[in-house]
Amino acid sequence: MMVMAMAAIPALAPTIARAAAGDLLVAPTRLIMAPNSGGEVVVNNTGDRATTYRISLVLRKMTAQGTIESVDEATASQRDAAALDLITYAPRKITLAPQQSQTVRIGVRVPPTMPGGEYRAHLLFRAVPDVADAAAPQPATDGMSISLTPIYGVTIPVIVRVGEPKGSASLSNARLSVQEGQAQLDVDLMRAGDRSVYGTLDLMQADGKTPIATIKGVAAYPEVAQRHIMLPIDRTALARATGPLKVRFVETDPASGGAVSEAPVARP
DSSP: OEEEEEEEOOSOOTTOSSEEETTEEEEOSOEEEOTTOEEEEEEEEOSSSOEEEEEEEEOEEEOTTSOEEEOOTTTSOHHHHTHHHHEEEEOSEEEEOTTOEEEEEEEEOOOTTOOSEEEEEEEEEEEOOOGGGOOOOEEOTTSOEEEEEEEEEEEEEEEEEESOOOEEEEEEEEEEEEETTEEEEEEEEEEEESSOEEEEEEEEETTSSOEEEEEEEEEEOTTOSEEEEEEEEOHHHHHHOOSOEEEEEEEOSGGGTSOEEEEEEBOO
């Protein structure tokens, strides 16, 4: 008996410019598309053997902690599932030789009667397991043997904006803490409106010029009004910082116009 164990990484990878899992690289990590437009994603096999990948469109939701969870299409609301009918993609299965890449074409078709707002689905890129790669069978008490084969996958959001949905961000409850010897910044990212927000979070010295710690690719989707963020901080760099500190969120989403939010940071 072979059991497949799914190994996936979050869709939001804050410190890298591309999503990666196993020998699979996907870039870019998010797409924002207008009605009746097209785009593309590049899939790259960085491994040393040919691999087949299946591509599918799935629903995901964000929690207040920023994790991405699966949504069952059968129970999803009509609005949440609407993006599945708006987005097309091809091909749906590719086989790549080592170090080979291929472009996946993305299209959006929006009916004229579609209500304005932001619609989102996620592209899932998943390696097809090779049965020959299954781990050595492990004996089981019932006489059966079980082997585990990891399935590596990456998801990226595809965001369709109909009209000009509005959104804004602000910061609150910023404070420093030490957990098991690790210093960290805790802050709440507040989101308002019907558009997601996306950007870079910096812990800054009071002069507003010197970053102490940075996390890129921070997002809050429309289903989240408040997202809690924990930013690890190098204690040596923190010890060198004098005076009051502040946290800054700079939106890098094109729709934001580069909006900046700031808040003071409370020390323990």
